[in-house]
Amino acid sequence: MNQHLSNLVKIGFLLLDLLALNTVYLTCEFLLKAHLASEFELQYTYLWMYCNAIWLIVSWGNNTYSTDDIFSFERFSRRSIHAYVYFLGLIALYLFLNKEAEISRVFFISVFASFALGIFTNRIIHLGLYHYFRNKDYITKRVMIIGYNQRAKKLADYLEQQPIATEILGFCEDAEKVQELTNYPIISDKKNIINISVQNHVTEIYSTISPEEDKSLYTIMNQADQACIRFRILPDLDHFIRRPVHIEYIEDMPVLSLRNEPLDDIGNRIKKRLFDLVVSSLVIVLILSWLVPIIALLIKLESRGPVFFIQKRNGKDGKPFNCLKFRSMKVNEDSNSKQATKNDSRITKLGAFMRKTSIDELPQFFNVLMSDMSVVGPRPHMLKHTEDYSRLINQFMIRHFLKPGITGWAQVNGYRGETKTLQDMADRVKYDIWYLENWSMLLDARIVFMTAFNVVRGEKNAY
DSSP states (O other): OOHHHHHHHHHHHHHHHHHHHHHHHHHHHHHTGGGSOGGGHHHHHHHHHHHHHHHHHHHHHTTTTOHHHHTOHHHHHHHHHHHHHHHHHHHHHHHHHOTTOOOOHHHHHHHHHHHHHHHHHHHHHHHHHHHHHTTOTTTOEEEEEEOOSHHHHHHHHHHHTOSSOEEEEEEEOOGGGOOSOOSSOEEOOGGGHHHHHHHTTOOEEEESSOTTTOTHHHHHHHHHHHTTOEEEEOOOOTTTOOSOOEEEEETTEEEEESSOOGGGSHHHHHHHHHHHHHHHHHHIIIIIHHHHHHHHHHHHHHSSSOSEEEEEEEOGGGOEEEEEEEOOBOOOTTTTTOOOOTTOTTBOHHHHHHHHHTGGGTTHHHHHHTTSSEEESOOOOBHHHHHHHHHHSTTGGGGGGSOOEEEOHHHHTTOOSOOOSHHHHHHHHHHHHHHHHHOOHHHHHHHHHHHHHHHHHOOTTOO
16 A cells, blocks of 8 residues: 555545534534623633544544555444544533533534534545545556465455555466466466566566576566566565564564564554553542542451552563552462452452452552553463463463553453463463454553443453
8 A cells, every 4th residue: 555645545534524623613603603602702712622632632542544444435434433422422521521611502512413424424525535536547556466376366365455446467477387267367478577567557566486486586676677667575484484474674674573563663652551641540539539448447347457459460571560459358378379269268248349349450550550550451460370371371471562451352351350271261361462463542442441331230250
């Protein structure tokens, strides 16, 4: 995908959406001016500025204009709906917290209903422009593929699915090596591939054969440059890696990684850290500030021992940290080696309630504030469990590439609490690695909402 084109499209639709927002806001303000209290004019200005800022933040955090989705009407529209819902929720929260703002309900409904219509109109424009431009000669790619093998066939399938129209002219391969019917013509003479490509206005040549396998490709590469045809090589990595890999570049040096890690990007780490700081600060100020004294008193009244249970657990990169919890068990010698089980005699009556409602985990928001943990991530394990499972389960330690979380993708998918079998832990690890490779701000928000829903609904493994 041409990066300049995708950047242009992203910026264009961001500006279109901001234009729609500002147009409907200022139009509604003008048409309803007679019904708006003049003494609150400044509040309407603040709301206008806030709307613009929130849409920029929401669309950025939600990756609304991501390159992967911007050329797909369905995915782009789905992300836009998600962004609009978050946008509307944050505007409603702003008005709820800002008691001084007296915003007309008619104005509010008019603006945000019209903005929804504006976003819908922009997506229709997106669909129309996409279908208009996708077959234009200056956008359409004409491709020739050297070699006929499994990678060549897979490449042809992928190119057919590209959002920008791609026309495959054929495969260049010796006729005796092709033993099946092909979707595209077989061009058997490599010597004339450049002449044939020029005659057919080919823009790109892909080679599934490396120059080390066929020295004549060096000549073809030079001829392609002279003919202004882009030459691309698909390296065959099957000899040493039999799984998908992620390719990055350090200057002009390609670097292969075994997985894509979105949180390896500094910008994404900053976004996640800001999310952690905001959420943990709100929980500490609004909930823990009054809940800690109450829980502390109840714990002391029921059993002897400390209010907080502090346990060494493995954090990011396997480094141990002090994980905080409200003490939910009687003081015992097995607390650092034995998991809680159903009807565990060590659990106090108050502890059973706290574990059922996850109240015992709330002090971990202090861990989040101190950067030992994140709101969302793989759950941290006891040091002994990490030592044991790392020897038994392949890829177990990969989950420690991330900060541990108060909740995680594995937990909202049913893998919370006690792991009764080795397979339970192996499945939990699979979910944790999937989260590592597919992280997004939207996924974190989804996990938080799913966790809250599960707490209200109740979970069978919460004991």
